[in-house]
Amino acid sequence: MTKARLTSIGLGVAAAALALLAAFVITSLVLLAAGDPVGDVWGQLLAWPEMRNWANIINNASVLYLSALAVAVGFRMNLFNIGVDGQYRVAAFTAAVVAGEAWLPGYLNTALAIVCAMAVGAIWAGIAGLLRAARGVSEVISTIMLNFIATGLVAYLLRQVSVREEGSNEIGTREIPEGSRIGGIPFGDYEIYGFIVIAAIAGFAFWFVLNRTRFGFDLRATGRSTTAAVASGIDVRRMTVAALMISGAIAGLVGLPILFGDSYTYGSTFQSGLGFAGIAIALLGRNNPIGIAFGAVLFAYLDEQSNPLQILVGVSPDIVAITQGVIVLTVVISYELVRRYGVRLEQREVARVLASSRTDKPKEVSA
Amino acid sequence: MRRTTKFAAVLAAGILALTACGSDSDGDSDAGSDDGNTAAPTSDVKVGMAYDVGGRGDQSFNDSAAAGLDQAKEEGLIAEAQESEAEDGEAESAREERLRTFADAGYDPIIAVGFAYAASVGKVAEEYPDIHFAIIDDSSLADVPNVASLVFAEEQGSFLVGAAAALKTESDHVGFVGGVETPLIQKFEAGYAAGVKAVNPDVKIDVKYLTQVPDFSGFADPAKGKTAAQGMYDNGADIVYHAAGGSGGGVFEAASEAGAKAIGVDSDQYNTADPSVKDVIMTSMLKNVNVAVYEYLKQVSGGTFPSGVTTYDLAVDGVGYSTSGGFIDDITDQLDEYKQQIIDGEITVPDKP
Structure with missing residues (x-):
């Protein structure tokens, strides 16, 4: 390992440590200002969770991980897909209907539902891609508007197909038959979503496609500089549509761990807002599949502390949301600070090398 | 690339902060x-x-x-x-x-x-x-x-305030504002409509739900409630019943501005609503949680x-209507008659619209 590589890893670790330290200080100040017991809050936040809670954290993290991956694909090409939220809800609903109808037996049914979810997610995001490519509409605007349309559309369709249990005020799609559910992986006395395997595969595919294929290179190049991409013969419009469709296809997977591993139906209490959490986590993880995994676990960990904070410590769970927001901001700021410091280090290093080469071979330079 | 990242960071932090503001505990x-x-x-x-x-x-x-x-x-x-x-x-x-x-x-x-x-x-x-x-x-x-x-039995209480609305309306036109379109809130709508029609089948009813699941903001968005109710008053309705939780405050404001009446929900809102609008609250459907x-x-x-x-239900006074303000003192006899008929099973109130 070269010295430069070591320096860059060191700087990365320093940035993360700096961010968490700053977040710790700022959150403590918020707690002090609100008159909450600072010591008790940190005592609870930093207490080692029980196995049951770890199972919840891992489950939640696998869902958040997929969401952040979907956002990160867009970020890598300088596209801001705010629409993951709408994409995953349309897709999860589609998967729930397809799997609930059970046109195919067993796991064929599951596979069909997953493919349908990815396709619907891709199409939903693809609308924004086409608008951007053909008409120059900012994907920020179109995807957020598509979120609203997704909400209305799914609510309408849900009422058309919903079944309602006797005595319940909840509506949902037909339950997925037992043979098509994805079983859990044993975890102590508890189980975690089997779908986590698919999340891991998605993470690996993300890394492989972006870093080891021509397509990934084109995508990253377009993200760095559109003009340079055009100059090197990349069809930027095609790349825009493709990147958003891939982002949407991954978004299509977001709700599925819950659907196939826990709820077995899409109803009015299906978890929402996952797409927005994904944006924050993609930022935390620097659009890197490993970094995103850490970010997802951190967010899921904080979410899990929300109930004990309220019930055992007696503070508002909003503290958790504030802490998450502060972490995102401090991470972005500290990475920027550390990046600038790194650039300065590099400049000094280059200057030193140049200066020494000048003293070594003064004649060549002056010649 | 970095510019998008910064924009996204501010947005993400903003959304998280807004989430924190949303629940005011x-x-x-x-x-x-x-x-x-x-x-x-x-x-x-x-x-x-x-x-x-x-x-x-x-x-x-x-x-x-x-x-x-x-x-x-x-x-x-x-x-x-x-x-x-x-x-x-x-x-x-x-x-x-x-x-x-x-x-x-x-x-x-x-x-x-x-x-x-x-x-x-x-x-x-x-x-x-x-x-x-x-x-x-x-x-x-x-x-x-x-x-x-x-x-x-939300539909039973809603039936009574629906009957009150039909007895009191001068334009033969009333409204219903629901918070979020769920089966639960549809029970309120169904009972209300049945009550209106029981008194006078010719009364027109405007129905509007503020949001759809999973967007539950319809229970906490007075601005949306106000807009929806304004539309109904402009359209000729003179009494609007809301089953929209915190959004109801906007319905009362709209009623106050239009010089019309509104019907509260869950608790006796004549006593709990903002004093500036309490005079528009003709009655409230009581759901005694x-x-x-x-x-x-x-x-x-x-x-x-x-x-x-x-x-x-009505039989155990689990639901009912309020009379604070004295706006419906002249029709309580008729309402109590309906109440008795529901308790006796002579009227069956639907719970689906």
């Missing part, structure tokens, strides 16, 4: 744990209250449940209460963990406020067979021995844990 959640200044506790009952989104302070459904809890505490029926509220769009596991955290900390009974808890109460009640649960607005767990289901919670806790403090379904 201001440390109320620990209000229940110290009760030294109230009546000396004569019981050792520790109650865990799991509220729906909005929690204590929503001036609606959750507040009504909180009022029942407070009453029980003042009377010394319970020794201690701890409260916790749901977050918008949270995971199913978060609801379950809320109940488990209460159970592990020794709270018994645990009251789940709102139908969204149905699945999680079902699951956690099975894991903790010795702990007692109550759930409001859901009766799908009727067969679980350690769960009490507290449900209301506080009574249900209080009576449940009374039984618990007496040593019996109820189970099965308890329906709070």
Whole structure:
């Protein structure tokens, strides 16, 4: 390992440590200002969770991980897909209907539902891609508007197909038959979503496609500089549509761990807002599949502390949301600070090398 | 690339901060744990209250449940209460963990406020067979021995205020504003429409729901409520009934500006709404969640844990209408006649529109 590589890893670790330290200080100040017991809050936040809670954290993290991956694909090409939220809800609903109808037996049914979810997610995001490519509409605007349309559309369709249990005020799609559910992986006395395997595969595919294929290179190049991409013969419009469709296809997977591993139906209490959490986590993880995994676990960990904070410590769970927001901001700021410091280090290093080469071979330079 | 990142960072942090603003609990959640200044506790009952989104302070459904809890505490029926509220769009596991955290900390009974808890109460009640649960607005767990289901006949109360609206309207045109289009709120709509039609089949009814699931903001967005009600008043309606929780404040404002009337919901809103608009509140459909919670806790403090379904309907005054302000004093005879007919089963009120 070269010295430069070591320096860059060191700087990365320093940035993360700096961010968490700053977040710790700022959150403590918020707690002090609100008159909450600072010591008790940190005592609870930093207490080692029980196995049951770890199972919840891992489950939640696998869902958040997929969401952040979907956002990160867009970020890598300088596209801001705010629409993951709408994409995953349309897709999860589609998967729930397809799997609930059970046109195919067993796991064929599951596979069909997953493919349908990815396709619907891709199409939903693809609308924004086409608008951007053909008409120059900012994907920020179109995807957020598509979120609203997704909400209305799914609510309408849900009422058309919903079944309602006797005595319940909840509506949902037909339950997925037992043979098509994805079983859990044993975890102590508890189980975690089997779908986590698919999340891991998605993470690996993300890394492989972006870093080891021509397509990934084109995508990253377009993200760095559109003009340079055009100059090197990349069809930027095609790349825009493709990147958003891939982002949407991954978004299509977001709700599925819950659907196939826990709820077995899409109803009015299906978890929402996952797409927005994904944006924050993609930022935390620097659009890197490993970094995103850490970010997802951190967010899921904080979410899990929300109930004990309220019930055992007696503070508002909003503290958790504030802490998450502060972490995102401090991470972005500290990475920027550390990046600038790194650039300065590099400049000094280059200057030193140049200066020494000048003293070594003064004649060549002056010649 | 970096510019997008910074923009995204600010946006993401903003969204998280907004989430934090959305639920305004201001440390109320620990209000229940110290009760030294109230009546000396004569019981050792520790109650865990799991509220729906909005929690204590929503001036609606959750507040009504909180009022029942407070009453029980003042009377010394319970020794201690701890409260916790749901977050918008949270995971199913978060609801379950809320109940488990209460159970592990020794709270018994645990009251789940709102139908969204149905699945999680079902699951956690099975894991903790010795702990007692109550759930409001859901009766799908009727067969679980350690769960009490507290449900209301919202359509019956809504029928009466619908009849009141039809008797009082001068333009033969009334309105209904629902918070979120769920089967529960549709019960209000169905009963209201039936009440209107029972008096005069020719009265026109405008119906508007503020949001669709999973967007539950329709229960907490007065601006949306105001816009919807304004449209109805402009369109010729002179009385609008809302079943929209915190958004109802906007309906009252619109009524005040239009010089028209409105009908409140859940509690007697003539007494709880902003004083500047209380004169537009002709009557309110009472859904006495506080009574249900209080009576449940009374039984618990007496040593019996109820189970099965308890329906709070007109017959037991679980639902009803209010007369504060004296706007409907001239028609209470007619309304009470309808009430008696419903209790006697002569009128069956539909619960689906």
